[in-house]
Amino acid sequence: MATVGLSESLFERGQICGACFELRCVDDLRWCIPGTSIILAVTNFCPPKGHCNPPNKHFVLPIEAFEKIAIWKVGIMPVQYRRIKCRREGGIRFQVSGSSIFISVLITNVAGAGDVTAVKIKGSRTGWLPMGRNWGQNWHVNADLRNQPLSFEVTSSDGQTIASYNVAPKDWNFGQTFEGSKQFEA
Structure with missing residues (x-):
């Protein structure tokens, strides 16, 4: 699955x-590859400039993904997109960093809605502690x-x-x- 950066x-x-999103090229038979679509996972931000300026809805694709739906020569194409459920292999992943006074956890490989809206952590000597979002996941x-x-x-965005x-x-x-050993349903 390819990754994508999104406009603000x-x-x-x-x-x-x-x-996760499904994307296909539309409205240009000369440059679009008919009948094709790609599945993308959001992993990045497109800083507000040019096509990424609000209120534009823009996807920044890797070349390999772009070439599956359109001819690269054109550069920017109108697309049709829809949010879809994410399919993932294995359980949710937790990358732990921090120091003696705080813990930071990057959460990845989330199926289903794919995005996370709330996290709690528990040590063997604590109750459940709500975590705050730093950036992204x-x-x-x-x-x-x-x-x-x-x-x-x-907790994922679908509750x-x-x-x-x-x-x-x-x-x-x-x-x-x-x-983890568990995963959301895709």
Whole structure:
């Protein structure tokens, strides 16, 4: 699956990171490749300038993805898009970073809606602690949770919640990525 950057009008200040779209070229039989579409996962932001200026709704595609729906020579094409459910292999991934006074977690590989609207973290010696969104799907909390197994509760934009218990073992370290055993339905 290709990744895509979105203009500010679509990016929703990073809240839509992880969501999936189906895109196809429209309105130009000379440059569009008929009957083709691509599936994309939102991973980036297109800074407001040129085609990415509000209120434009713009997708910044890698060349390889663009060439599946249109001839690259044209550069910019009108597209038709729709949000779709994401299909992912394996469980939700949690990449842990931070320091002794805070934990930051990047959440990836989320199926279903694909984007996350709320996260809670729990150590073996704490209750559930709500995490705040830092940017995109980076979440943080001011807490020292070292030397405790970590559990996560993730809520997607369609309102579904999954709890992944003891995803990180007691001896986890910053910089490691852990995979939960559960996944949202695609």
